[in-house]
Amino acid sequence: MSPHGERWTRDRVLALAPDEASRAAGGRLATAGRWSETGAGGGAVWGMCEGGDGTRYGTVVDLDGPAFQCSCPSRKFPCKHTLGLLLRWAGDEAGEPARPGDGPAAGGEPPPWAAGWLAARRERSDRPPGGAGAGGPGADGSEADGAGAAAPSRAPADPEAARRRAARRMQRIAAGATELEQRLEDLLHSGLAAAGSAVGAASRTGADDPGGGRGSWEETAARMVDAQAPGLASRVRELGAIAASGPDWPSRLLEECALLHLLDQGFLGIDRLPPPLAATVRARVGLTTDAADVRSDPETVTIRDRWLVLAQQDGAEGPLTTRRIFLRGERTGRMALHRSFGGAHRPLEVSLPPGLLLDADLAYYPGARPLRVALGEQYAPAAPGPVPAGCGIDAALAAYGHALRDDPWLDAWPVVLADVTPIPGGAGGGWQLADADGESALPLDPRCLGRPALWQLAAISGGAPVTVFGECGHRGFLPLTVWDPAPVSLSP
Structure with missing residues (x-):
């Protein structure tokens, strides 16, 4: 049994899966006779699984996060x-509960390999086993972004040396x-x-394109990486992808150049900006803030609410695995985004399926325009939540417009x-979401065209109105979760 008296449902487990292949593989392992040393108790589940080559993998789950640890090499x-x-x-x-003998039995103590990980995790999050505290710290690149509001800020051993390093980085940027x-x-x-001509010439000859094509932009992006400005590097790469990329590309290239110029000028004059806008500019060029420092800063806006999990989306950024969790406050109505990063040896510990x-x-x-958050103290176990209240298309566009007024570099x-x-498009795409009264329609983001998510959305709707969560931006609407009435994560 769980520490809160009841097992999870299969749907709740499957909602944690990063993709459909993992769901299928997990389902096969659930029925295979490869498990030993299984057990459940104290807010955890553990077991040892034998792989096809005879290798044994120790797996343990802290149910309060939830958080996971497995000795397998999977990313x-x-x-x-x-x-x-x-x-x-x-x-x-x-x-209904699983039949006795079907899975990990309740009670008992975890084996040493599981107990050690659980103890270390709970010591970090400063909570007793099986309690209602929050999940442990996740991985956020240089930022440990997890739970535990009492977690101290990791002050540098030499503040003066850290100040000099920060000043040198500002000079490089x-x-x-x-x-x-x-x-x-x-x-x-x-x-x-000239940029379009350079791209076309390079594609025909296979030569480098020093005259303004993608190769030239990649070189510029590499120089921004050398300047320790990864945010600028990312935007420069986008410029290289726009040239000669389709109809009306010069207008799109000019727009992105203008935004990049605005960001450059904002950083070069950052001392003259209001503090909130200066913080946005620093984040956009790639300067990060440690989550522990965010939680401990007396000026940080910290809000306690009952937060409904709207979506959990995993992706990749180079060698890192990224996870975005969207939430909305029940009382405040505020939106929030929790981001974490993991690598081969740093798992993504914070996992919150939609609907909790x-x-x-x-x-x-x-x-x-604050959106990103660090997870603080959790006061009660997560529980299933209601179908969220939503707005119409006109209100959604207005919300994006208001956010864009504060942060001009905001994509959605x-x-x-x-x-x-959902209204399917013709052979050329053009899917839309239409209001129930038929007065307004919102195009779907072209990045999701051809993906299973669109047909999932159409199948769940069946031609009837539904509640959908997603991101509304200049490209259109990117759907992430639909309620039927339970939440269904749409495939990437």
């Missing part, structure tokens, strides 16, 4: 062994921004058409749409 979190173990422990589709300004000026002097209601503190990162804003119907 997916949770891995198939974790899903298989949880499915063996979970109830069936009707919510300023030099990179100045160089980038010259690059943009050169582009405008030579004309946008979390009574917790969220600490907002500083910014002109999270919104819940109520009573919208």
